[in-house]
Amino acid sequence: MLFSLSSLLLSTIVTFAAPPPNAGAVVNLRIEGEQRTIFEGPIFTRGHNVTTKSGGNHHCDGTNNNENLKPGPTCTSALDDASKRKNFSFDGTYFPEFDDFFITSIGGDTQTDTQFWAILLNFQFTPVGGCQQQVKWGDDILFAFDGFGRAHYLKLSGPKVARRSRPVVLTVTDGETGSAVQGATVAGQTSDTEGKVSVTFSSLGVKNLKAERSDSIRSNRLDIHIVA
């Protein structure tokens, strides 16, 4: 009696706890173009069909090429949702052997013979294409133009609040390795050997900061509220 009651309870919990298929997720999507950030922010996505001019209409839910058993949100489904939300274009050719798109252009930045769009998930190159690679809540997805063989994939961190006319120290690291990056510029200042950069603001409000270095992919945006 006790056993059957507890197993009933357990099966009820399991039934309620099991997420519905392809429930979707909010991910942090960042698209670093050649000269500018094309998109950066949270986006809700679930696996769905994606249509591109050069590639046509194909599923994009991680079951591509039998990479996953169940459909779910992917890197490229997030790109597609962001492009619709913010009205920027992207294109990709479709490769039947991978059952996936190869992204060729985003927001007007089109690949060349030597510069391609790379996809990184949590600062690591994805081992498979963007419709095969499923993502989870809170994942960091990065599409980077000319994104292969760069010195660093920059990450900028620091306090969210700082006082006016007082120096605030930020840190530039390589997102993949966590090591300090020297020689990156943030708000006109340059990071030192420990990746530290000191910046001072004379006006109030929110400052949107990014770290850049010519041989590297620019960083995430750090928003600092400057208060009196």
Ligand SMILES: *[C@@H]1O[C@H](CO)[C@@H](O)[C@H](O)[C@H]1NC(C)=O
């Ligand atoms: C989605 O794409 C698949 C091919 O990957 C196709 O068979 C299916 O018909 C498409 N579904 C819709 C609703 O367009």
Ligand SMILES: *[C@@H]1O[C@H](CO)[C@@H](O)[C@H](O)[C@H]1NC(C)=O
């Ligand atoms: C989206 O962008 C296209 C091309 O730039 C433009 O023609 C269209 O009006 C835009 N739509 C919205 C809703 O902004």
